[in-house]
Amino acid sequence: MENPAIITIDKLIKRFPVGNGEFTALNNINLQFKKGEFTGLVGPSGSGKTTLLNIIGSLDTPTEGIVTVLDHSIAKLTHKQSAQLRNKHLGFIFQTYNLFPVYTVYENVEFALLLQHMPAAERRKAVLDALEWVGLTDKINSKPPQLSGGEGQRVAIARAMVKRPAIMLADEPTANLDSKNSHHILQTMKRLNEELQTTFIFATHDEKVMGYLNRIISLEDGKVVKDEQVVPAKN
């Protein structure tokens, strides 16, 4: 059976106003992503990785071109509609974990589902499942300040994954972690990618991440310079 694209990027140009002129951060990008991909955007600093992730994540809009995510044209979404798209279908992970400090691990993860008005019993099961995925069942009642960096990022992953989004967008998720923790969370994400068929898109410099990817898109000065399927070294 054919696997249709869930993200289509067509002639995308993104310009930012700088001073009197404009700066072109993304220049004529054409890409498609399919369900279940584990893809990395790589490239030097300033090449446009985060900008592209932002637009796919409906946090920013294209200047020109059409970006379609799960049949929604990003340029045409209202604030409410883009919030809904993120709420239901997109998960974000950042370099810093951005957990809510006064809430427990359990409550941090639960919050994503509160936004969806999921009934309590169902919610509880989903939260416990998500914490099991990331191996933090024993830290349910801890608060973020009590967690190690690796644990913090794993809570962030559980929080993003608990609603079982179609697409996960991760911007430098390993940048603050040591090697051991980096591998741990990458393995966790890889497993979720395989079990739940979640599409993962990374923006990264990290060599460790490369080893897990099955597609690497290289950006340079806002252009795609290479787009290759790879056989993951770590699997």
Place this chain on the structure above:
Amino acid sequence: MIQFLFKGIIRDKNRSVLPILVISLGVFLTVLGSAWFKGVFSDMINTNANFTAGHVRVMTRAYAENVDQTPNDLALVEVDQLINDLDNQFPDFEWVKRTHFGGLLDVPNEEGETRAQGMAIGQGIDFFSPGTHEPERMNIPSSIVEGKLPGQPGEALISDDFAKRFKVNIGDPITLFGSTMYGGMAFTNFTVCGTVRFGMRALDRGAILIDISDAQIALDMADAAGEVLGFQKSGNYDEERALQVKDAFNAQYAADSDEFAPVMQRLNDQAFLGYYLDLAKYMSSIVIFIFVLAMSIVLWNTGLLGGLRRYNEFGMRLAMGEEKRHIYGSLITESIIIGTIGSVVGTIFGLAAGYYLQQHGIDMGSAMQGGGMMLPTVFKARIGPEAFYIGFIPGLISMVLGNALAGIAIYRRQTAVLTKELSV
């Protein structure tokens, strides 16, 4: 979601403690302040109504012009008929005669010669009619220091200070020198049946209280009285009704140009009192307004600080797909919860302190020397039904307003820069 917000408020001391303190304090002051003003104003109003002005008061026009001098030569005549008419026409009022007079009290020695003399202000009121409310109205029974109320003609109460100063005892004779209604000299002997202290400077220095019938005899005022006062039988001053009665009464004499024709005034017409009555009405609004303003500014600032502190939280929530409107709404909900907690705490303390001041009062005797007005020296707070909710008005408004202003920043937030903001 509410539960979630509630947990956040309880656990995040930064979010709750300072605002709750600010609100509690403001609410406390509002509740106590309004109970205090209510007490002070109603004491002031009641004192003036009961001692001088009634709820309404009838005098001759000429008397009314010089009311401060209580000119008995301009007194009302044929008062029994007048009271009869008033009773029929306005049965919701109790009508009573009063005569104020000035004079000299002379204390004789055993030989009947003058031992001491002092100025006194006198009042003739209704002590003797069965069922009279006048002694209670003027708080005389509980102001008695020694002795008892006048029970028969010829008995008089004098102020305790006067009695002490001139060593007058119960049962001693005393002579009142005054002027009759027609300008002649009058002297009448009374027996001191008791002494009183009202806690009002004007009265305590030197006063004599006798029955109105004795005053009529002593001052040659047969069937006359300086003033006729009307008190609403409900006990409360209803200024609307008082105005109706006043207008209806005065309309009957509109065509009469006689300066001895009667004229009615209501309590508001008393110098100063109208102003205080108005002030009493607006006082709680003024208190609330001031506290809303002051607290809103403080809470706006704590809200702004809170917004800075929670910058990442709000950013993450936007990234997670919460709408700005919803985040803003949750901020307002939080502020309602915090405002309610602070208001409850402040109201409890305000009521406790107000209750204490309602029981004990504060002696302002030395601070307040009423110019012309009758002023009680001990002021007490009064807790009315509004004391239970009035604090919630500034408590909630200021917290919600402060946070509503501070929360506008959420709307300014651009989602396009969230990834950058959330990566540092």
